[in-house]
Amino acid sequence: MRTRTIVIIVLLLIVAAAAGRFWFKAKNAEPTASTATTAPASPSSPAPAKPAAPTPLEFLASEIFTTEPAELRQVMLLTGSLRAVDQVTVKAKVAAEIRSISVREGEAVTAGQVVVKLDTAEYDARVAQARGNLNNARAQFEIATKTRDNNLALVEKGFISKNAFDNSASQYAAAKANVDAAQAALDIVQKSLNDTISRAPISGLVSVRHVQPGEKVATDARLIDIVNLQKLELEAAVPSSEITQVVIGQKVELRVEGLPQRFEGKVVRINPSTQAGSRSVPVYVQVANPQNLLRVGMFADGRLLLKSKPGAMTLPQSAIRSVNGGSFVFVIINSKIERVPVTLGSSGVVGDEPRIEITSGLDFGAQVIRTDMGNLSPGTVVRIAATPNR
Numbered sequence: 001m002r003t004r005t006i007v008i009i010v011l012l013l014i015v016a017a018a019a020g021r022f023w024f025k026a027k028n029a030e031p032t033a034s035t036a037t038t039a040p041a042s043p044s045s046p047a048p049a050k051p052a053a054p055t056p057l058e059f060l061a062s063e064i065f066t067t068e069p070a071e072l073r074q075v076m077l078l079t080g081s082l083r084a085v086d087q088v089t090v091k092a093k094v095a096a097e098i099r100s101i102s103v104r105e106g107e108a109v110t111a112g113q114v115v116v117k118l119d120t121a122e123y124d125a126r127v128a129q130a131r132g133n134l135n136n137a138r139a140q141f142e143i144a145t146k147t148r149d150n151n152l153a154l155v156e157k158g159f160i161s162k163n164a165f166d167n168s169a170s171q172y173a174a175a176k177a178n179v180d181a182a183q184a185a186l187d188i189v190q191k192s193l194n195d196t197i198s199r200a201p202i203s204g205l206v207s208v209r210h211v212q213p214g215e216k217v218a219t220d221a222r223l224i225d226i227v228n229l230q231k232l233e234l235e236a237a238v239p240s241s242e243i244t245q246v247v248i249g250q251k252v253e254l255r256v257e258g259l260p261q262r263f264e265g266k267v268v269r270i271n272p273s274t275q276a277g278s279r280s281v282p283v284y285v286q287v288a289n290p291q292n293l294l295r296v297g298m299f300a301d302g303r304l305l306l307k308s309k310p311g312a313m314t315l316p317q318s319a320i321r322s323v324n325g326g327s328f329v330f331v332i333i334n335s336k337i338e339r340v341p342v343t344l345g346s347s348g349v350v351g352d353e354p355r356i357e358i359t360s361g362l363d364f365g366a367q368v369i370r371t372d373m374g375n376l377s378p379g380t381v382v383r384i385a386a387t388p389n390r
Helices: 002-038 121-157 162-194
Strands: 057-059 064-066 069-091 096-101 114-118 197-199 204-209 222-239 251-256 262-270 280-288 299-316 321-323 326-333 336-350 353-360 367-369 382-384
Touching: 069 204, 069 251, 069 280, 069 353, 114 222, 121 162, 222 299, 251 280, 299 336
Parallel strands: 057 382
Antiparallel strands: 064 367, 069 222, 069 299, 069 336, 096 114, 114 197, 204 222, 222 280, 251 262, 251 299, 262 280, 299 353, 321 326, 326 336, 326 367, 336 353
16 A cells, blocks of 8 residues: 555656646747747848749740731742754755864854855856856857747748748747756756855854864755754643643743742743643743853743732741641740631742741731741740841
8 A cells, every 4th residue: 555655656746847847948938939029030141032933945036937018929830941942953955075164062153154164166067067058058049049030031021931930930949948947957056056155044152063174964964053042941841730820921930950040931832732641731931041141951940920919928838737627826925925826818939938828817027936846835935046146
């Protein structure tokens, strides 16, 4: 009984000691907390940290397209090689040896200029022979004329018979025919002699020289080729399904391989028949070439203007996105990306770039993201990098 009482007393003392210790710590902590609550913050203490600003998405200036009025052109593409409207091959009109050629490739010639001379010895002899035959025929004709005139006077006086006069009249007619034949023979050989000199039929440039002095050429042998570069022509094949859009007089813009500038031409002819196999229709485009910059055989790309719409709002094809049958673009408004639905119109080109007309949804001056950047979130902060000065 006594032991039990002692245990209870010890437990009570332990509880009392723990309670006193807790009360002492709580009392000492109250002034510190009050001081911390009422005391002003020290000027040297750091300010509370703010949340970090989002990093803007940066675009290059080349990745942004600013809308502005432009001329939208609908064109038909044409391709082909250039050829000269006027080009000829000078051929030998007679068979002879080449005596001289006064021009070479690339040299200019004028219409009527002597370009090739053939040897004339054989034709000089033929002319002399024909002229001798003509003189002989004329002499015979004079004798026949006098005989006929004398016999006419005699037959009128009854000194000769009518039959004798008729014989003299027949001889007169035969002599006259011989003169005409001899004159024609002389004209033929004289022409052959003249044909030993070949002249340029057109003005232009010599493109090919086929022969050299001393060569023996046959009739119709090719001597030189001459082309006039002042007017060139592009022959292009147009599908029969599109030929109704082509009319004579339409303008064509040509770009020629190897030359930086562009050339203007126009449709001058349309072939009335289609080509076998392809069923396409040849169209002929003429282009002026006053400075001789173009050459025969150059490959050219042409754009036949079908329709033009000035002042149109257009966008590059890469700037337009499509989803669920609708179209939209990403526009930068107040430095943030916005998704704007647009209505599309006709397609065409502005300069050399394919464009699509925007009929509603945008105003001129809008900054449109022209490249496909994947999935962009509306509201994303963006920044356009400055173009470096060069």
